[in-house]
């Protein structure tokens with residue numbers, strides 16, 4: 164008997180998603196099958212639909228902030244059980260042998276990791292098959308709708324904050340208050356940092372402070388500062404003279420997005436201030452496990468809007484128009 168999954172696929176590049184049935188890959192010895200209940204919607208799903216990075220294969224079933232319940236176990240899976248509530252994020256496999264993988268930093272695997280929806284079907288479906296080692300059992304204190312966005316947006320900001328916040332009282336600036344930025348404010352505050360939210364929308368001040376920011380600053384008015392870490396979550400081009408002027412000596416400016424493909428940096432401020440410009444993308448198994456635990460203990464939850472998965476195209480339009488406040492979670496029927 165042929166197994167059939169029911170999903171939502173872009174049949175061709177840039178097309179709206181439509182109902183689509185497909186035969187999943189066979190359940191491997193180390194795989195699990197989950198019944199999907201929730202999907203966080205990430206901007207990357209739109210990039211994949213539109214093949215912006217030339218890695219998409221069609222029909223494309225996107226979805227990489229997946230929460231569900233285990234319904235099948237591969238014969239070698241011993242650490243999970245049928246019925247477990249689990250989450251799956253962007254990384255679905257890696258070499259497991261390089262120094263980075265052995266540290267649990269599969270996001271910088273020297274062989275390159277496998278992206279969940281690169282050459283494989285993702286979470287916008289009734290079921291998902293995935294390697295058990297990149298599946299995370301969710302703490303009871305995290306509800307599924309809150310957990311979903313943590314699996315990509317959450318880990319994306321947690322990794323650099325965890326890496327670069329060295330001590331309580333560190334001065335951290337979060338630039339851009341959206342899906343990533345609002346979570347960054349919450350995590351940085353819980354890690355003991357003194358947090359400033361930067362935005363070009365003054366109307367976000369009240370919310371930023373509710374998320375935990377001590378200070379709010381209009382990016383257009385920002386001049387100089389003494390920040391230990393500036394986390395850039397925006398998509399607009401960066402004024403590097405301003406950025407480096409805000410950064411204190413020995414500070415780190417970290418990008419978690421790709422506003423442009425090249426940088427034009429004033430080197431005098433960089434070199435004499437011993438400043439650093441860094442990049443960061445998602446996170447490995449070590450920080451993923453830790454982040455979920457940290458979020459559960461500190462009750463760090465994204466602000467989400469839920470929509471039924473039948474409205475997936477409307478949800479994608481909303482994300483494209485920057486109207487999600489601050490993350491959309493799609494509920495399965």
Ligand SMILES: [Zn+2]
Nearest residue numbers: 205207315316
């Ligand atoms: Zn994502």
Ligand SMILES: [Zn+2]
Nearest residue numbers: 258261264272
């Ligand atoms: Zn590796």
